[in-house]
Amino acid sequence: MSTFDKLDLPFLTKEDEECRMLKDFVREYNKQERGSPRTKSGNATLTVIHQHLIDREKEGIKLPKNSKVKIEEIPTKMNLLYLLNKKVVTNQSTYSVHDLDAVLKTSNNAVGSSKENTPSKPVRDTFEKFSQKNKELRFGVVVLIENPEYINRFTGAFTFTLIYRDPKTPKVLYESVGLIDDLLKHDQLKKSGDWERLIEFSKGK
Numbered sequence: 001m002s003t004f005d006k007l008d009l010p011f012l013t014k015e016d017e018e019c020r021m022l023k024d025f026v027r028e029y030n031k032q033e034r035g036s037p038r039t040k041s042g043n044a045t046l047t048v049i050h051q052h053l054i055d056r057e058k059e060g061i062k063l064p065k066n067s068k069v070k071i072e073e074i075p076t077k078m079n080l081l082y083l084l085n086k087k088v089v090t091n092q093s094t095y096s097v098h099d100l101d102a103v104l105k106t107s108n109n110a111v112g113s114s115k116e117n118t119p120s121k122p123v124r125d126t127f128e129k130f131s132q133k134n135k136e137l138r139f140g141v142v143v144l145i146e147n148p149e150y151i152n153r154f155t156g157a158f159t160f161t162l163i164y165r166d167p168k169t170p171k172v173l174y175e176s177v178g179l180i181d182d183l184l185k186h187d188q189l190k191k192s193g194d195w196e197r198l199i200e201f202s203k204g205k
Helices: 017-031 037-052 121-133 177-185 194-202
Strands: 080-084 101-109 138-147 159-167 189-190
Touching: 017 037, 017 138, 017 159, 017 177, 017 189, 037 080, 037 138, 037 194, 101 121, 101 177, 121 138, 138 194, 159 194, 177 189
Parallel strands: 101 138, 138 159
Antiparallel strands: 080 101, 159 189
């Protein structure tokens, strides 16, 4: 029995928001005409997670309207989302680290190491740069879909893995929305419950 089979979690359904996110990711990925698969995947994941959190604004979640803004003190090309302090406006293109409540690294799949149980060194280093400028910041990693054989929980930041996939599924899931429907039909995707956790985390302190 695989790790996926042992997960005591509900199968993903078409009605789940996580399923809509996964399909939105596929559409967003295929809209992009340029870039490597890795770059396109990163951009699509950032765009989709950002939009679905923005849609929860009435619940007290506050992000920049633009998913790709600059932070004055920390130049980085990493795919990051920024949760804002309650008093900061959302329509700026540049922010200070002191305008932020939390920094989220987004990824289509694993950013951690199953052996070290930590995020990759570039992620750790980037979080550290932010922390040096603002000790009050919170940090998190959002993984859209993951093979549960990998461990991505680590000390120092929250990890939110939204969907688990059966290891037998294709590694490339962005070819078509129809492929997602096929995986749903054969019970090869499970809902983690981390989307609800991420929403609560994103509401701020």
